[in-house]
Amino acid sequence: xxxxxxxxxxxAWAVSLASTLAVSVVWLSSATETPSFPGTRATGSAAFEDIxxxxxxxxxxxxxxxxxxxxxxxxxSGVALFDYDNDxxxxxxxxxxxxxxxxxxxxxxxxxxxxxxWNRLYHQKVDGTFEDVTEKAGLQGIGYGMGVAVGDYDNDxxxxxxxxxxxxxxxxxxxxxxxxxxVTASSGLAGSGWSTSAAWVDYDNDxLLDLVVLRYVTWDxxxxxxxxxREGYRAYCHPDLFSPIAPMLYHNDGNGHFAEVTxxxxxxxxxxxxxxxxxxxxxxxRPDIVIANxxxxxxLYHNDGGGKFSEVGLSSEIALDDNGKTYxxxxxxxxDYDNDxxxxxxxxxxxNQRYAIYKNTGDGSFTYASEPTGIAAMTVxxxxxxxxxxxxxxxxxxxxxxxxxxxxxxxxxxxxxLRYREPLLLAKNNNGKGFMDVSASxxxxxxxxxxARGLATGDIDNDGRIDAVITTNDGPAYILRNVTRTTNHWIxxxxxxxxxxxxxxxxxxxxxxxxxxxxxxxxxxxSYLSASDKRVHFGLGQNTEAKSIEIRWPSGNVxxxxxxxxxxxxxxxxxxxxxxxx
Amino acid sequence: MTGFPLRRQCxxxxxxxxxxxxxxxxxxxxPQNASADDHFQLGAQALTDGDFGKAIKEFDAVIAERPAFAxxxxxxxxxxxxxxxxxxxxxxxxxxxxxxxxxxxANLFLGIAYYKTNDFSRARTAIQREIKLSPNDAKALxxxxxxxxxAGEPEAAIAPLDKAAELAPKDVDILYHRGxxxxxxxNRSYQEMYEADPKSWRVHQVLGQAYAESERYMDAIAxxxxxxxxxxxxxxxxxxxxxxxxxxxxxxxxxxxxxxxLELDPQNLMAMYYLGEIRVLRGNGAEALPxxxxxxxxxxxxxxxxxxLARGLAEVGQNAAAExxxxxxxxxxxxxxxxxxxxxxxxxxxxxxxxxxxxxxAMQEFQRLKVAADARESANLEQRKKAHAERxxxxxx
Numbered sequence: 001x002x003x004x005x006x007x008x009x010x011x012a013w014a015v016s017l018a019s020t021l022a023v024s025v026v027w028l029s030s031a032t033e034t035p036s037f038p039g040t041r042a043t044g045s046a047a048f049e050d051i052x053x054x055x056x057x058x059x060x061x062x063x064x065x066x067x068x069x070x071x072x073x074x075x076x077s078g079v080a081l082f083d084y085d086n087d088x089x090x091x092x093x094x095x096x097x098x099x100x101x102x103x104x105x106x107x108x109x110x111x112x113x114x115x116x117x118w119n120r121l122y123h124q125k126v127d128g129t130f131e132d133v134t135e136k137a138g139l140q141g142i143g144y145g146m147g148v149a150v151g152d153y154d155n156d157x158x159x160x161x162x163x164x165x166x167x168x169x170x171x172x173x174x175x176x177x178x179x180x181x182x183v184t185a186s187s188g189l190a191g192s193g194w195s196t197s198a199a200w201v202d203y204d205n206d207x208l209l210d211l212v213v214l215r216y217v218t219w220d221x222x223x224x225x226x227x228x229x230r231e232g233y234r235a236y237c238h239p240d241l242f243s244p245i246a247p248m249l250y251h252n253d254g255n256g257h258f259a260e261v262t263x264x265x266x267x268x269x270x271x272x273x274x275x276x277x278x279x280x281x282x283x284x285x286r287p288d289i290v291i292a293n294x295x296x297x298x299x300l301y302h303n304d305g306g307g308k309f310s311e312v313g314l315s316s317e318i319a320l321d322d323n324g325k326t327y328x329x330x331x332x333x334x335x336d337y338d339n340d341x342x343x344x345x346x347x348x349x350x351x352n353q354r355y356a357i358y359k360n361t362g363d364g365s366f367t368y369a370s371e372p373t374g375i376a377a378m379t380v381x382x383x384x385x386x387x388x389x390x391x392x393x394x395x396x397x398x399x400x401x402x403x404x405x406x407x408x409x410x411x412x413x414x415x416x417x418l419r420y421r422e423p424l425l426l427a428k429n430n431n432g433k434g435f436m437d438v439s440a441s442x443x444x445x446x447x448x449x450x451x452a453r454g455l456a457t458g459d460i461d462n463d464g465r466i467d468a469v470i471t472t473n474d475g476p477a478y479i480l481r482n483v484t485r486t487t488n489h490w491i492x493x494x495x496x497x498x499x500x501x502x503x504x505x506x507x508x509x510x511x512x513x514x515x516x517x518x519x520x521x522x523x524x525x526x527s528y529l530s531a532s533d534k535r536v537h538f539g540l541g542q543n544t545e546a547k548s549i550e551i552r553w554p555s556g557n558v559x560x561x562x563x564x565x566x567x568x569x570x571x572x573x574x575x576x577x578x579x580x581x582x
Numbered sequence: 583m584t585g586f587p588l589r590r591q592c593x594x595x596x597x598x599x600x601x602x603x604x605x606x607x608x609x610x611x612x613p614q615n616a617s618a619d620d621h622f623q624l625g626a627q628a629l630t631d632g633d634f635g636k637a638i639k640e641f642d643a644v645i646a647e648r649p650a651f652a653x654x655x656x657x658x659x660x661x662x663x664x665x666x667x668x669x670x671x672x673x674x675x676x677x678x679x680x681x682x683x684x685x686x687x688a689n690l691f692l693g694i695a696y697y698k699t700n701d702f703s704r705a706r707t708a709i710q711r712e713i714k715l716s717p718n719d720a721k722a723l724x725x726x727x728x729x730x731x732x733a734g735e736p737e738a739a740i741a742p743l744d745k746a747a748e749l750a751p752k753d754v755d756i757l758y759h760r761g762x763x764x765x766x767x768x769n770r771s772y773q774e775m776y777e778a779d780p781k782s783w784r785v786h787q788v789l790g791q792a793y794a795e796s797e798r799y800m801d802a803i804a805x806x807x808x809x810x811x812x813x814x815x816x817x818x819x820x821x822x823x824x825x826x827x828x829x830x831x832x833x834x835x836x837x838x839x840x841x842x843x844l845e846l847d848p849q850n851l852m853a854m855y856y857l858g859e860i861r862v863l864r865g866n867g868a869e870a871l872p873x874x875x876x877x878x879x880x881x882x883x884x885x886x887x888x889x890x891l892a893r894g895l896a897e898v899g900q901n902a903a904a905e906x907x908x909x910x911x912x913x914x915x916x917x918x919x920x921x922x923x924x925x926x927x928x929x930x931x932x933x934x935x936x937x938x939x940x941x942x943x944a945m946q947e948f949q950r951l952k953v954a955a956d957a958r959e960s961a962n963l964e965q966r967k968k969a970h971a972e973r974x975x976x977x978x979x
Contacts, residue, residue, distance in 0.1 A: 224967060240963055314945060317930060322863070324926030324948065354831060365933060371833060372865045380831040417798045 046443025047392055047426060048468065048480040056129040059094045059477045062117045064110075066102035067234075068223050072166055072194070073100070074236045074407050075216075075274075076385065076453025076473040078147035078529030081460065082159045084137075084174055089124040090460045090533055092469055094477050095145035095163060096120065104221040109167030110144040119145055119163065123178075128461055138180050143168050147454075147529030151200025151209045153252055155502040164195035164213060164529075173256075188258050191248055194219055199276045199525030201287050202501045203265075204307050205554045208252035209501045212289055214273030217242035227410055235410045239294045239328075244270035247291065251307070266309045272296055275387075277526040279334030279343040280508060281316070282364050285556065287506045287521075290318065292329030292347045292528075298356075315365070318345055318358045322368035327353040331455070331528035335389035336360075336519040337398045338432030341510070343521065346375075348384025348402060348528070351411075351418045355379040355387075355402070375400075375427065378437040382422055383407065386455025386528040390466045394488035394539030396515055397429035403452035403470050403528070421449035424470065424480075445480060458533025464490040464567060466537055471530075489540040489566040495522055498574045499555035503534055506554040513543040540566045618647045622654060629661055637661040652682035659688075663695055671695045684715060690722050693729065702733035713742075720750040727759055736766035783812035783819070790822050799830035817847040824856060833860045851877055859890045867897030885914050889924055896931050904931055922951035 063073045080093040098110040098117050112118060119141035122130035134140055139161070147164040154160070158174035169191040172180035184190050194216045200209040219242050227235030249267040250258035262268045275292035282288070286303035293299060297319035301309040313319035320326055331348040338344065342360035349355060354376040358366035370376040379402075386403035393399070404422035411418045426442045427435035439446040454471035461467065465482035472478070491511070495504035507522040518538055524531045540546065549561040553574050564570060625640030641658035644651060659674030675692035678685050693708035709726045716722060723746035730739035743760035750756055772788050779785070790805035806823035813819065824839030840857040843850055855877045861870035874891040877884060892907035908931065911924045925948035932940040 240959065241967065314929075314949075315933075315941070320926065324923040371831075371863045376831045377833060415797065417796075417800070 045441055045485065046445070047438070047482065047484045048443055048445050049483050050445045050448070050478055051481045052476065052479045054129070055479045056131065057092065057122050057477065057479055059096075059120050059122075060116075061094070061471055061474060061477070062097045062099075063474045064097055064100040065474065066100055066104070068103050068221075069226070069234050069236050070100060070104065070221060071217075071219060071236050071239075071242075072144065074409070074473060075146065075196075076451070076529065077145060077471050078164075078197070078454040078531070079456045079469045079471050079477060080148040080150050080161065080524075080531040081456040081458035081469060081533045082150040082524070082531065084121070084159055084161075085123065085178060086158065087124075089126075089128075089462065090458050091124050092122040092130065092477075092479070093139065093148055093150075093161060094120045094122070094471065095148050095165075095454075095529070096141065098144040100144070103223060106220045108221060112141055112143065115140075124460070133178065136178055138182070139172060141165075142170065146195060147197045148531050149198035149200050149211070150524045150531040150534070151211075151505060152502045153200065153209045153211075154256065155208070155497075157502060159503075159534075162189065162198050162200070162211060162213075164191075164198050166194050167192070169195050169198075169213060183256065186256055188260065189213075189250060191215075193245055195248075196274050197276045197525075197529050199278055199289070199523075200503070200505055201278045201289065201523075201525070202252075202506055202554050203249075203287055203289075203303055203309075204251070204305075205286065205500070205506070205556070206252075206254075207497070207499060207501055207555065208254050209503065209505060210252045211248075211250040211258060212267075212276055213248040213250070214271075214276050214291060215245045215247055216274060216294070217272050218245045227408075227414070233410055233413060235408050235414075239272050242272075244272050244293075244296060246270050247273050247276075249309075261307065265307055266304075266311070267301060269299060269311050271299055273299075274330045275332035275347070275526075275528050277332045277334040277345075278506070278523050279345075279521055280506075281334075281343055281360055281366075283342070283508075285552070287554075290332055290334055290345060290347075292332040294330065295328045296326055298329050298332075298347060312364075317365045317368065318347075318356075321354070321356060322371070327356065329356075331385050331387040331403070333387050333389050333526040334521070334523075335398055335526075337389055337400075337429055339397065339516060339518050340432070341517065341519050343519070344369075346387055346389065346400060348379075348387045350383045351381055351406060351415075353380075355382075355384050373434040374437075375435055378427060378435070379425065381418065382425060383418075384425070385453045386470065386530055388455060388457045388468070388527050388532060390457050390468075391429075391490075391537065391539035392426065392466055392482055393428070393484045393486050394465065394490040394541070395429075395486075396488075396513070396518060396539045396541040396543075397431055399429045400425070400427040400435060401455065401457065401468055402427070403450075403455040405449075405451035405453070405473065409451075419449065421451055423447060423449055424452065443483070445478075450478070451475060453528060454530040455527045456530040456532045457527075459492060459535065459537060462569065464492070488542065489544050491538050491540060491546055491564065491566040492569040493536045493538075493549070494534075494569060494571045495536070495551065495553075496571065496573050497553060497555070498576065499557065500553045500574055504553065504574065505534070508552040509536055510548075510550040510552075511538050511546050512548045512550075513540055513546055515541055515543060535569065618644050618651070618654075621647075622657075625654075625657060625661075629657060629664075632664075634661040634664045638665075650681055652678040652685050652688075655681065656685060656688050656691075659691060659695075663691060663698075666698075668695045668699045672699075686716060687712070689715065690719075690725060694725060697725070697729050697732060700732070702729055705729045706733070718749055720746040720753065720756060723749070724753075724756045724759060727763060731759065731763055731766065736763050736770065739763040740767060781812070783809040783816060786812070787819060787822065790819075790826065794822065794826050794829065797829070799826045802826040803830070815846060817843065817850070819843075820846065821850060821853045824853065828856060828860065833864055836860055837864070851880055855884065855887050855890075858887065858894070862890045862894045862897065865897060867894035870894040871898070883914070885911055885920055888914075889920060889927075892924070893927060896927070896934070901931060901935050905935075917951065917954075919951075919955065922948055922955065925951065 061077050077095040081090045084091050096117050096119050098112045120134045121137045121139045123133045144166040149162040158176045160174045161172040163170045171184045171187045171189045173183045196214045196216050198213045203210050224237050226237040227233050246268040249262045249265050251261045272294040273291045278287045288303050289301040291299040300313045300318050302312045327349040329347045336343045342362045344360050345358040347356040354370050357369045357373050357375045359369040382404050383406045384402040389398040402425040406420045409420050426439045428438045451473040452470050457468045467482045468480040470478045497504040504522045509520050511518050520536045524534045546564045551559040621640045621643040625637045628637035638661045641654050644654040655674045655678040659671045662671035672695040675688050678688045689708045689712035693705040696705035712722045723742040727739040727743035740763050746756045747760045786805045786809035790802045793802035803826045809819050820839045820843035824836045827836035837860045840853045843853040854873050858870040858874035871894050877887045889911050892904045895904035908928045912921045925944045929944035
C-alpha cells in the first residue's frame with residue numbers, strides 16, 4: 001500500500017513539474033523500488049544491522065600475514081559503493097590482497113594467485129541480494145590491492161574504477177555492458193610505490209575528472225624487528241621508520257590519457273598519505289584537497305586555480321592538533337557538520353590521540369574542535385580508519401560513522417587497556433553543537449569487534465536511509481543496513497553534469513527547509529581507501545520538502561530548484577544556460 | 583634473582599678498585615722485604631686478573647713471611663670472597679681489622695661476606711663500622727641498604743640508600759636498590775593497610791593510583807568513585823578521579839572532579855592548574871583565567887600554566903595579554919618542546935590579530951623547532967634501526 005501510494009504521488013508531482021516549468025529537472029524516480037533484503041528486519045532501536053549473510057556477499061580480505069610483520073599486512077583494504085550498470089541499485093566492489101612470501105625479497109611486487117585473493121564485484125539484483133560478477137566483469141585484479149576510487153573519467157555515463165595497490169595501480173574502463181577493460185597502460189596511471197587512497201576530482205573544472213593518488217611511505221619489504229624482541233611480541237613498525245613520499249596528481253587529457261602533473265601543480269610535498277577527501281573549504285569555486293598523513297602534519301592543498309595548488313595545512317590550522325602536535329591521520333572526510341555553509345573536516349587516528357574535528361571558521365582557517373564537540377572523549381581509546389559524515393537518522397544533521405580497530409595485533413600485550421578488535425563508532429550530531437556516542441544503543445552490530453579498515457556509505461536499498469559497507473583486515477566485508485526507525489523525511493540528489501564532469505563531482509549543493517540550510521558537495525572520495533555513493537543524501541527532519549535547492553556546478557553554472565518534494569531520489573541534469581532559476 | 587649478578591658486579595668493581603689501592607699502599611708502606619713485596623705484587627696482579635687461586639697462594643706467602651701485614655690478609659680475603667669462600671674471607675677481614683682497625687674497606691667486605699652467608703645482623707654491624715670510618719662512602723651506604731633489605735627491614739634501608747643516592751646521584755646500582763627499598767616499603771604499607779581494613783577508602787585510592795599508572799583509566803575511575811563514596815570529603819580523591827578522567831579525555835567529568843577537589847582543598851595547585859587547563863581546552867577561557875592566574879601567583883615559573891593562561895587569554899580576545907604570556911613561556915625555555923607548541927599558538931594568535939608577518943615568523947620558529955625535534959627523533963630512529971640490525975645479526979649469525 002505504501003509503495004503504491006508513493007509511486008502515484010511521485011508520478012503526479014513529476015508530471016506537474018515537467019509540464020509547468022521549463023527546467024532541467026528531467027526525471028524523478030521513486031526511492032522504494034527495491035524491496036527489503038530477505039531475512040532481515042529492523043529490531044528494537046537498532047540503527048544498523050548486519051545483513052552480510054542474507055545479502056549473498058561472501059568476501060574475505062587476504063592480507064597474508066608473515067613472521068616478518070610487513071607493514072602492508074595491517075593496512076587493510078577499500079570498498080566502493082557504486083552503480084556500475086546504471087540499474088539504480090548500488091553495487092559493491094571489494095579490494096583484496098595477494099600472497100606474500102615469508103620473507104619477501106626486496107623489489108617484489110606481489111601477484112594474486114587465484115580466486116581467494118581476487119578483488120570482487122558484486123552486482124545487486126532486483127531482490128536486493130548480490131551476485132558475484134567478478135569474472136564476467138574482468139575485475140579479478142593483479143597485485144596486492146589497497147584502495148579504490150570511482151569516477152566516470154571519460155564521461156560516457158558509466159562509472160570507471162581506479163584500484164590502487166603496492167607497486168602498481170590499475171584503471172578499469174567500464175564498457176557499459178557489464179565488463180571492464182584494464183586501460184592502465186594507455187592511461188599512464190600505473191604509478192609506482194605503495195599507493196593508498198585515491199580521489200577523482202576535476203581540479204581545473206574543465207569537465208574531465210582528474211585523479212589524486214596518495215602514497216604511503218617509501219618502503220620495500222624492509223625487515224625491521226619492531227616491538228619487544230621475543231616470540232609473539234614482534235609488532236608492525238611505526239611509519240616514522242620510513243621516509244615520506246609525494247602523492248601523484250594526474251591531469252585528464254581527455255583522450256583516455258592522463259598526464260602526471262604532481263610537480264608542476266605544486267602537489268609534490270612528501271607525505272605519508274592514507275586518506276583523501278575533497279571540498280571547497282574557502283568557497284572559491286575550486287575543489288581543494290585534504291590528505292590525512294600518518295604521524296606527520298596533515299596536508300590541505302588549496303586549489304589556486306590555473307592547475308596550481310598550495311599546501312596550507314599549517315596556516316589553515318588543520319596540520320596538527322590543538323597543541324601543535326602531529327598524530328596518525330588515517331581516514332578523512334570533508335563535510336559541513338554544523339550547517340553553517342563551510343565544510344568541516346574529520347580525521348581519524350590512533351588510540352590516545354583523539355580523532356580530529358576541524359571546524360571551518362570561514363576565514364580560510366579551521367578550529368580544532370575535538371574537545372568541545374565531544375569527539376575527543378569518545379575516541380581517545382579507539383583507533384579509527386574509514387570515516388564518513390552521514391545523516392543516519394535523517395534529522396538534517398550529519399552524524400559520524402567510523403570503522404575502528406588498532407593497527408597492531410600485539411597492542412594488548414603492550415597496552416592492556418587497548419584493543420586490536422574494536423566495535424564501530426556511531427556518533428550522533430547534536431544539532432551541530434557536538435556529537436554523542438550512540439553506538440551502544442544502535443544495535444548488536446555495534447557490539448561486534450572487528451579489525452575494521454575501509455568504509456563506504458550509500459543507500460544500498462534505496463529506502464532513504466544511508467547504509468554502509470565495512471572491510472576488515474584479514475576478515476570479511478560487512479554490509480550494514482540502516483534500519484533506523486524514524487519519521488524524518490529525506491531527499492537524495494543524483495546530479496548529471498554536461499558542461500561539468502558527468503558525475504558532477506565538485507558540484508556544491510545548498511538545500512533549504514523551514515528549519516534552515518544544509519550544504520554538501522558531490523564526491524565519491526573520503527573515508528579510507530574507499531569510494532562512496534555519489535548521490536547526495538539529505539535528511540529533512542520533519543519537513544516533507546526542500547523549500548529550495550541551489551546547485552553550483554563545477555562549470556560555474558548555478559541552478560535553483562524550489563519546493564522539491566522529499567522522500568525520493570531526484571535526478572538533476574546540469575542546465576545548459578549559465579544560470580537557471582526554477 | 584635479578585639482584586645477584588648486579589650485586590656481584592658491584593662487589594667485583596669494588597674489589598678491583600680496593601685491591602689496586604690497597605696493593606699500592608702496601609708496597610709503599612712495606613718496601614723492606616723484597617720477597618714479600620714480590621709475592622704481594624704478584625698477588626695483587628692475580629687479583630686484578632681474576633686468578634683468585636693464584637692470588638691466595640701469593641698472599642699466603644706474604645702472610646707466612648709477614649704475619650702482621652694487615653693488607654695481605656685483606657687482599658687474601660678479597661680473593662676468598664670472589665671464590666665464594668665466605669668463611670675464609672670473613673676470617674681474613676677480621677685478621678686484617680685486628681692488625682689494623684682503621685683499614686678502609688675491611689669492615690665493608692666483612693659485612694658483604696656476612697651478608698652472603700645471610701648473617702644480616704653481623705653484616706649490619708660491620709658495614710655500620712665502615713660507615714663510621716667513611717661517612718660519605720656511597721657504596722658502603724648502598725650495602726647497608728642492601729643488607730637491611732635482605733634482613734627484611736626495607737624501612738631501615740631507605741635512609742642509607744637515600745643518602746647514597748644523594749652522594750652518587752647517577753649510580754644506577756644505588757638508584758636500583760633505592761627504588762627497590764621504596765617500592766617494598768610502599769607495597770608493605772599497602773598490604774598492611776588492606777589487612778587492617780579491606781574496605782577502607784584508602785584501598786580503593788591505592789588501586790585507583792595503580793590503575794592510573796598502568797593507563798587503565800576506566801578501572802582507575804571506578805576505584806576512585808568507590809573511595810569517594812566511602813569518604814566523600816577526603817581530599818586528593820577527587821583530584822585522582824579528575825586525573826583519570828583527564829587522561830581518558832573525559833574533560834567534562836574531569837572538570838567536575840577538580841572543582842570538587844578545590845571545594846575540599848582550595849590550595850591544591852595541581853587541581854587548580856588542571857581545572858584551568860581543561861577550561862581552556864573546552865573553550866571556556868573566561869573561567870580558566872582567574873584559576874591559572876592564581877596558580878602562577880604561587881608558582882611563577884610554572885611554564886605549562888602560563889601556556890594555558892595565554893591560550894585562555896587568546897580565547898577571550900585579550901590578544902595583547904596572550905601574546906605577552908606566550909612570549910614569557912618561550913623566554914623561559916626557548917628551545918623546548920613547549921616553546922615549539924607556543925610558537926604554533928602564537929602563529930594562530932597573530933592570524934586572529936591580522937599580523938601576517940608575525941604569523942610567518944612564529945610559524946617559521948615553530949617549523950625550525952619541529953625540524954630540530956624531528957631530526958633528533960630521526961637520529962634516535964637510526965640508532966634503533968642500527969641496534970635492531972646488530973641484534974638480528976647476533977641472533978642470526
